[in-house]
Amino acid sequence: EAEVAQSxxxxxxxxxxxVAFWCDPISGHATLYxxxxxxxxxxxxxxxxxxxxxxxxxxxxxxxFSAERLKGVDSTLKIQPAELGDSAMYLCAxxxxxxxxxxxxxxxRLLVL
Amino acid sequence: xQQVKQNSPSLSVQEGRxxxxxxxxTNSMFxxxxxxxxxxxxxxxxxxxxxxxxxxxxxxxxxxFLNKSAKHLSLHIVPSQPGDSAVYFCAAYSGNTPLVFGxxxxxxxIA
Numbered sequence: 001e002a003e004v005a006q007s008x009x010x011x012x013x014x015x016x017x018x019v020a021f022w023c024d025p026i027s028g029h030a031t032l033y034x035x036x037x038x039x040x041x042x043x044x045x046x047x048x049x050x051x052x053x054x055x056x057x058x059x060x061x062x063x064x065f066s067a068e069r070l071k072g073v074d075s076t077l078k079i080q081p082a083e084l085g086d087s088a089m090y091l092c093a094x095x096x097x098x099x100x101x102x103x104x105x106x107x108x109r110l111l112v113l
Numbered sequence: 114x115q116q117v118k119q120n121s122p123s124l125s126v127q128e129g130r131x132x133x134x135x136x137x138x139t140n141s142m143f144x145x146x147x148x149x150x151x152x153x154x155x156x157x158x159x160x161x162x163x164x165x166x167x168x169x170x171x172x173x174x175x176x177x178f179l180n181k182s183a184k185h186l187s188l189h190i191v192p193s194q195p196g197d198s199a200v201y202f203c204a205a206y207s208g209n210t211p212l213v214f215g216x217x218x219x220x221x222x223i224a
Contacts, residue, residue: 004156033212042117042202042214043157056211091156099145099206104156 002026004105006092012111018080021108025074025094031055033102034067034077035091043091049075050098082112116140117205119215128224132190136203136215139184143205143213148177148188151200151217160201161188193222 005024013019025032030051035043046065048056051072060067064083069075079086089109093102118137126132136146144165149157163170163177163186170177176189190197203215 006156040216042204042216044214045211048211093156098209101147101159101162102212103159104149106154107156109154 004092004094004103006105006108008108009106010109010111012113013082014113015084016081018078019082019110020079021077021090021092021110023075023077023092023105025092026103029094029096029103030072031095031098031100032069032075033093033095034075035093037089037091037107039088046077055098079110082110084112086110087112114139115215116143117203117213117215119201119203119218121218122216123219123221125221125223126193128195128222129192132188132193132197132220132222134188134190134201134203134218134220136186136188137184138186138205140205140207140213141184142207144208145206146177146179146186147204147206147212148175149202149204149214150197151202157202190220193220195222195224198222 007022032049034046037043046060047067049069067077089107091107093104095102147162148160151157161172161175161177179186200217200219202217204212
């Protein structure tokens with residue numbers, strides 16, 4: 001069964017450092033999502049791609065976060081500089097298209113010290 | 114304001130009995146609903162979905178019921194198994210807006 005791949009699974013960094021997360025969606029899935037999940041909350045969308053284009057990044061803190069999906073396949077989410085409040089689970093999901101069922105990767109647990 | 118509400122943070126059920134997880138929503142434009150299950154340190158796993166044109170969808174031990182007039186949906190798990198112990202998230206779509214998740218309900222199935 002095809003899965004969404006993410007790396008790293010865990011990341012510990014100091015505040016003001018840069019961190020990057022990688023996601024490889026299920027093959028053939030045109031839509032890719034990055035979510036942030038804080039403990040006790042549901043996932044919240046940071047950015048959505050349709051192929052290589054950003055469809056929605058209204059909740060992405062653009063002063064420190066950036067995301068790209070250059071060839072419309074895998075994607076990278078970057079935080080620079082990291083802040084204490086960025087500690088969370090970062091989830092990547094993909095779907096065949098918009099409004100389709102989303103399939104999630106295992107996530108990256110980020111701890112900022 | 115929370116558009117998707119899961120008012121019970123936790124639920125305990127005995128093995129073999131029915132688990133009922135509830136979800137309320139405020140946005141009448143929501144037209145597609147999904148349930149996800151999440152184990153610790155893993156991403157959410159899709160369970161079952163329902164379109165607003167239906168009031169019930171069944172898949173094995175899992176059934177989702179939708180009551181549009183009450184803006185309420187529920188997930189029934191029968192019979193409950195220890196492996197069902199996880200956090201369950203309700204989520205909803207409205208047009209092309211992003212998927213909106215509830216805060217989740219932690220289900221514990223006791224052997």
